[in-house]
Amino acid sequence: MNIIDLFSGAGGLTEGFRSSFNIINHVEMDTAASKTLQLRDAFYFLNQQNQLEFYLQYLQKNISFEELLAYVPINIQEKTLNEKISAETISSIFDSINQKISRQNITTIDGIIGGPPCQAYSTVGRARNSGKKDNDERIYLYRYYIEFLQKYQPHFFVFENVKGLLSFKDQFNEPLLPKMIQEFENAGYRLHYQLIDSSMYGVPQKRERLIIFGTDGTIAPELFFKQLETKKENSITIGQLFQDLPFLHSGETVNSYGQTIPNAFVNRHIRSNSDIPLTQNVARPNQPNDLLIYRQAAIDKSQGHNFRYDELDPSQQTHKNRREFLDRYKVLDKDSVSHTVVAHISKDGHYYIHPDVTQNRSITVREAARIQTFPDDFYFETSRTHAFTQIGNAVPPYLAKKIASTIIDLYN
Template identity: 25%
Template sequence: MNKNTALRKTDTSVIRGKLERLDRGGRPRVLDLFAGCGGISLGFHSAGFEMVGAVEIDEAAARSHALNFHRNAPPELFEAHAKPRDITMIEPDELLAEYGISGPPNAQIDVIVGGPPCQAFARIGRAKLREIAACPEAFLRDPRSNLYLRYLDYVRALEPVALLMENVPDILNFGGHNVAEETCEVLDNLGYDPRYTLMNAVFFGVPEMRERMVLVAYRKELKAKRWHPEPSHWINLPQGYHGTRQVAMQTIRIDLLEEDRYFSNLSEPHPDHSISAVTAEQALSDLPRIDDESKLKQSKGPRRFDQFVRYPWPPRTDYQRLMRQWPGFESMEGVHDHVIRYLPRDYKIFARMQPGDQYPEAHQLAFRMFEERLQEIERKEGRRPRPGSIRYEDEMAAYVPPYDPDKFPNKWRKMEADKPARTLMAHLGKDSYSHIHYDSTQARTISVREAARLQSFPDGFVFQGPMNPAFRQIGNAVPPLMAKAIADTMMKQLEKVREHEKEACTQAAVGV
């Protein structure tokens, strides 16, 4: 009996044991790597999976994850879950031990999910990945790319029944590499049947157009039939999203000529057979107004989440009702994190911007408003401030933002009420100009809770504040509703194959 045969029998025994536990009514146990605040975790939790734990290096995000998924744990265990961790510094068995989980590590986790950062991994290529598959410790010799490698190392050590890997579309064409394709080759060698595709969150009920690569893999013993959910909602995406997809797909066309086995092209949603996409107004219109009378617009200071504000109206749409009544994350009276940035110079610009306007339009508008101000001074005082004078420069600074519109065309954008939001980015933690509220009578950027709503986090989901870290967590997250669609598909797949594959694993173990 050679080494590979022994490894295959060991894998079969582990998989059989996991399927038997699931067949007895056990919930699939999930470990979330690079978890952030828990967008994927929430989707899987809501689909019936058990969240065992998470690995996240950001302190605020790690505590947010614990506050939402382990809030009822004893204090010592809660702190273990809230602890930020560098995945390169902790082994899978050590992690499980910190959670108080004993027994063989590869018997404790059924599903691994996560979105490892992609920067250095794209430079590895097929040859390097094959080396990694053959040598689990290879990541120690290549710190440039250890994040993706550590994800694969955890897969190797914990032998999950299924896994999810999420990333940006550019990972399909990163320096000429199709990183998802190359990752699938490694997973294939490790005993998995992987598929990857591109999914836009807006097609799964999220009021945000957010394109992502989604890779799902099952153990080969499961003989999987379905990897990704079918879209439920429809919208005609703006041209920029089509362009991004076309660039990402260029390497897939090449691979298809080589009989690519891993890419799955999802069916296109159709307006006659799908629900209309959720718009920004349908997502946000029941939240309290923040207008010129609000203290948040009048005063500068820390934006903490210690003020509870009540909903002014009942939910007006099905989406708003879901955000208030999400099972396990209900918030029936109001919210604590409906806070915004203090931007007094720009409120007047926001009020006069048109839906869809970006920074070049805002910059031109600011100069027109500055000219109006100069005319007002001339009427009142008889002459204008002289260009270059202190008065002139001070007046201009009060109206005109300092950024070059040619260099920062997308820095600002006013949302459209009747369309989903554009992609929320991590730099929400630095500014919120990419998402200016569609309601001109409020004339402001979106609040933390509005960003969470657009990303499909329910109102009962809490973020470790204050404002900037919360914005960053939301911008980095996978939309929970999209994650739930993936998790629902995975749960159905596991339920469908469980009985059949228990029998198949038993036959393989005895050499039938």
């Protein structure tokens, strides 16, 4: 099946579709995320050619990104289109995709996947952003998605976004989702939507996201969610997810595995490629006062208590707002799944404190990626901040794989 991937981010949704679908194009406006996508395409090509040594050389900084791409065909390099989808660019984006379709002699586009940036619909900061709705173009990016549906007329689409879309109201103070649904239906698609919790599908993270599945009538869209239900499974805990990772302190980088044998889920889905060493296991440096708070919060968590900011000694309370966000320092529960990883992790790690009090730090890029079920051989460009942002915005690949296999089940 041939698909187009819109608003791709780092490619979490794409990662789950790769094994069963031909991805014609990723379209992503962020430069760092686009480089991540391009690198991942290169990884899959080199792996197929038994030439992963070049990927390894890049990770070890022995060759540059450009030197790595010299081993990759131009059609693989050009799968990623680093472009913002807008009224000014959509025509040229169509032209670029059409060229790839023509070169591959493709006659049918089977699906479109992706979800526009979710910040506009998020419940976080909603009151603060309410006055900006008249000028917030992100609210209506879904209409470009519909233009792609009208242009390529795929059999199905998968549209992913935040839970907040269910309650979001537009600038007319009217619910947006019913209007969106009507516009999708006007474009010729039947659809069904459901709130999906990733932790019910084997992802070690409680992450609720709205999934809209639409079809051109080839199958009934509600069947998608009935079939997806059959793929539910229990998740491993954070303790199990991290058990094979090395010990490190705040500000340290340790890119070698620990001595503990990995959990079976990790061995099968996270560490499946033994030829690639651990990367990006870097913990950000933390301020001394934050480390004191981290330590206390981790001790409290180990004793069954969730730490509150107003419990601190007043001399340690540096934030002006001492009445709200009292859980701004939060420790991961080693005996359960993680709370939702969001893009704010790129700003600080206070909400993602490692459960081991002796390590006394926030989680690393690699640990955050594992919570999202990215495999360890997945590398995020171009900095620690960019990596955290891409991870926080992504669809968990393990959930995406189940979405992809559900589609294959239905169409088979």
